[in-house]
Amino acid sequence: MTVFYLKFLITPTLMLAISLAARRWGTQIGGLLSGLPVTSALVMLFLSLEQGPGFALQAVPGALAGLAAVQATYLFYFLVTRRVGALTGCIAALAVYAASAFVMSRIGEVALSVGVTVLLLTLIIVVTSTTAQAHAANVVPLPRWVIPMRMLTATLLLAAITASAQWLGPVASGLLAPIPIIAWPLAVFAHVQGGHHELGAIVRGNAIGAVGVLGFYLAVKSTIVALGTVPSISAAVVLAVVATFVLAKVLDRR
Template structure:
């Protein structure tokens, strides 16, 4: 019963906190926040509790594949952004699916998937153009926050229940789809135009370095250090990487503004 309670409360609370922070400090920071493992992190924790550390460790490879696929999603969206949000969404989703399908079949070790994720992020950051900082919070309808919280809860419940059937790696890939980054980018695109959506996705790409670090460290330690120490170490490493990414994001904005 306690596990169900955690599944019903932890994901929506994380999404609520990240969404409110994005509204407070602007959509570029919102994109940085939604790049964190706000749904895939809880999914990994519940997989470890339900199916054991070995299963959850295997799922981290899928999450690293998902990291690379998120970079492909962002790049695909940005390349078509000037043609409208719907065409950009279709292109980004197709890029995610294709990258996830191809990369998860590679016979790589854990560190190999990590290097693939880093290479994809570097490529995406290189080709997603940097825009001048626009500190704007996109107005959203009243149902936006409840919908995000509900979606996060449904993702966690569905993937933890289906993981035994689809396998750990596929579960990791599915859990990594940028649902909330997509929502934020579409709202920004529809209300403020393609430039704002590009800013959101650039912030998300920078945040994904921390995302990749989280699952790399988690996969290394789950079967050797135990579940709780592995998650604490992964979280600590992620926060260090995220601090650097946030400084880079702010520095780039300051240079552009100057």
């Protein structure tokens, strides 16, 4: 019962904190924070607590496949919305996500997922380098209902994945973990209200944050059985945060 209540306490609190930070410090910071392994870490934590560390370990390949699919979706949306509107772009991007997730999960190779993710992150950072920098500190106003929507959606997704984990299995559970509940609405609203340059800032920030997510999953894969659930995931989150902010500093200097 303690784990059950923690799901409904920790998840909306984190969503609220990140959403308020994005509102306060601007588009790229919002993208960077939303790219951190918030939902992913919570999903892996509760999967491990409820199903055992072995289940969480088996979910990592699916999670890495899902991460690659998410980044393919962002890159596609950023590129295609140079020619089409947000609604058409969203529909097409969701189709790309479904196809990418299916293909990557069917292959199931960790090394390939990591390689594809790194390639996609590099491409995103390169193609957004000239459009995002001037708009990184801009604050795009969001409707009042967006933050409560994120809090509710994130909590429901976490509850759905962990409650159905035995039925879904570790691969499908992992595949659902990186779904960008925070970042996707933020990216679309930034695009609609601030234009393509604002979209570039949020996508770039999310890609930088995803480097930390990648490190998080690899750290969990390497340590969760040996260290146990809480130490492994805690160390992986610290690694993700450090890697993200170091990369952000390096890129800012350039």
